[in-house]
Amino acid sequence: MKTKAVYRKQYKQASGRAAGSSKAGLAKSFSNKITEVVKATAGEDAIKLVKIMASGRNVSEFRIVKSAKLDIQKVRNLLYKLHSSNLADYKRVKDNSKGIYVSYWTFNKAIVNELFSRLHQEKLQRFRERLEVEAGNVNGFFICPAACSRADFIKAEQQNFRCAECGQLLAQDDNTRTIDVLREKIREMEAVPA
Numbered sequence: 554m555k556t557k558a559v560y561r562k563q564y565k566q567a568s569g570r571a572a573g574s575s576k577a578g579l580a581k582s583f584s585n586k587i588t589e590v591v592k593a594t595a596g597e598d599a600i601k602l603v604k605i606m607a608s609g610r611n612v613s614e615f616r617i618v619k620s621a622k623l624d625i626q627k628v629r630n631l632l633y634k635l636h637s638s639n640l641a642d643y644k645r646v647k648d649n650s651k652g653i654y655v656s657y658w659t660f661n662k663a664i665v666n667e668l669f670s671r672l673h674q675e676k677l678q679r680f681r682e683r684l685e686v687e688a689g690n691v692n693g694f695f696i697c698p699a700a701c702s703r704a705d706f707i708k709a710e711q712q713n714f715r716c717a718e719c720g721q722l723l724a725q726d727d728n729t730r731t732i733d734v735l736r737e738k739i740r741e742m743e744a745v746p747a
């Protein structure tokens with residue numbers, strides 16, 4: 554079952570300008586692509602690490618930890634996430650004076666365009682699927698006035714047309730605007746070279 558926050562986010566994306574649709578018509582700059590890809594792959598905190606790594610090659614994990622001001626375990630987890638998507642490479646080198654291994658990290662920007670276009674295709678696919686659901690069920694959804702839940706007719710009926718989250722009476726949702734927004738979004742995304 555979806556959490557409220559996830560639901561709200563999706564609802565916002567599909568129903569409004571909150572997702573930044575005014576910008577979507579423009580091709581993204583390379584640095585925006587990096588941010589988007591890194592965030593989608595390893596989360597917001599990883600952007601910090603990428604910025605530190607981008608300052609050179611073979612940046613030691615200790616320097617990354619120090620500059621990022623994050624816990625070493627957290628940094629390592631993020632680095633391995635980046636590594637598993639090929640966004641970062643590392644080598645381990647033995648520090649003979651201390652007798653420990655240190656990993657040195659390099660950001661692999663050559664993979665960014667490929668990952669970005671994959672993300673773009675996945676997102677486009679989700680919008681198309683969502684459009685199919687919405688367009689196949691015009692005005693067939695019921696929504697809570699506080700926007701905390703939405704249900705199709707069968708589900709709404711089972712709940713006696715009450716919101717499963719807050720108990721308020723559900724209202725029929727005019728989803729024609731949602732359909733228009735989704736169509737527009739898809740059109741924009743298809744037009745942008747990813």
Ligand SMILES: [Zn+2]
Nearest residue numbers: 697701716719
């Ligand atoms: Zn509600």
